[in-house]
Amino acid sequence: MNTEFEDSRGIDKCMVETYSNRRKMSLISRVVDIPLFLHIESECIEKIGDILSQNNLLFKNVLLLSGDTTFKAAGRRVVDILTGLGKSVDVMRIPDSTIETAERVRASIKDSNYNVVIGVGGGKVIDVGKYASNLEGINFISIPTTVANDGICSPVSVISYKKEKRSIITKTPIGVIADLSIIKDAPIRMIRAGIGDLLSNISAVKDWELAREIKGDNFDEFACLLSSRAAESVLISDSNDILSLEFLNKLVGSLTLSGISMGIAGSSKPASGAEHKFSHALDVISKNPALHGEQTSLGLIIATYLRGDDWERFVSIFGHWGIPTKAKELNISKEEVVKALIFAPKTRPDRYTILEHIKINEKKAIEAAEKTGVI
Structure with a gap:
């Protein structure tokens, strides 16, 4: 009994000292902006x-x-x-x-x-x-x-x-x-575009990791984890029906998490990299720009190829869900794709991506777009 009493007193003393030390320190916290x-x-x-x-x-x-x-x-x-x-x-x-x-x-x-x-x-x-x-x-x-x-x-x-x-x-x-x-009653094209925009998070996170490695960019692990997991939850879905309530629930929830990841980061970086620069460039260059998510889908395929990663995986997944993988499906010309890839770094010159890393030029743009079948 005496031993137990002495041990508990020791613990109490330790706790008092710990709390006392805490009062001498300023507590570090982080405010995260999420919906009510x-x-x-x-x-x-x-x-x-x-x-x-x-x-x-x-x-x-x-x-x-x-x-x-x-x-x-x-x-x-x-x-x-x-x-x-x-x-x-x-x-x-x-x-x-x-x-x-x-x-x-x-x-x-x-x-x-x-x-x-x-x-x-x-x-x-x-x-x-x-x-x-x-x-x-x-x-x-x-x-x-x-x-x-x-x-x-x-x-x-x-x-x-x-x-x-x-x-x-x-x-x-x-x-x-x-x-x-x-x-569910909206045009299915909109839902496909949402999938494309969401999956482009995978590319965006890789670009931010690259910017941290090469440029020493501040990197938010938590925001990128949220962004990546949101995309991957849909990526690994075995649903054949993207209009099913189960799939739509997952898609909407994941898009919401993607948005929140940007709020956590205080930037769009966890969900916007080279593929988004490409889409922004198409908005400027193309005579008939497609939906944002459709354009980022093409950008995701090309950016993944430029990194030497498995771009064919995305072509297969997009094809399974009816998401365009070729520029001509969106009435975007070969010339517009190449010009957009070259112009893309100028849309956000402060954001380092695979496009800047490889010093994209006409030859590299044509090769990437042709090898992936985008053009």
Whole structure:
């Protein structure tokens, strides 16, 4: 008994000394910006009232952003539910994601007493909503009707300025409500693009690792782990039906994690590398740019080849799910692909990728695009 008593006193003394030492040190912590709530299921739009009340979001004045098609698909229903709960809802139609449209939304927020902005629609609607609400300091809720990219929950808005797309750091939405019954009804091309954008994370993380090794770039292990695991969860999926609710649930969840990884990193680096530079270059060069996720799919194949990794694996997986692997499938010419690869480093000169590492030129661009079958 005496021994036990002495041992416990020793432990108590040690604990007191440890706590005392802790008080002399400043605690190191990290603030991570993630949504307050996330709901991914069929018919969850019908639960929007319960979702808001459960999270103590008692706002009265709502600005709802939507497109013409997406308003019919989901926006009208959201308005009906919110007005039925006694909330005042104004609707603004979003035709594009230009700076002019984004500034009009911002001006509307500034001139009114809105408590929250809700974006019901695709990438353009959500990007405009994140941009305007962030600058005016009010909360934004994302209700995606398509999942063509990871913008549904990222702290980044892609805004067109003078016909050039620019990625602008904003803020992660306070909540995401992804109704799978609505997303399932979107064109399948959008879902395929979302898969392509997500899987490009694998390439982006490798580029950031390269930038750390060669340039001493600050590297966020946690953000990259989240980004990679999000992509791999879909990559290893054995589903043959990308319209199944099980697959869509996994895809939306993974795209959400991809967006959160950017918030953790304070940068788009965990989800944007050479393949995204290639897509941004195509937006500038191509006469008929394809969907962002479709273009990053091609960029992923080429970037993987340039690293000497297994690019054929992605060609096989994309083919299995009907995702384009050839430029001609997207009405993009051979010349545009080559020019885009050469121009790509200029889209983000501060971001070191495999393109800069190998000093991409016309000869290397043609070889990579031809060997992979992209052209």
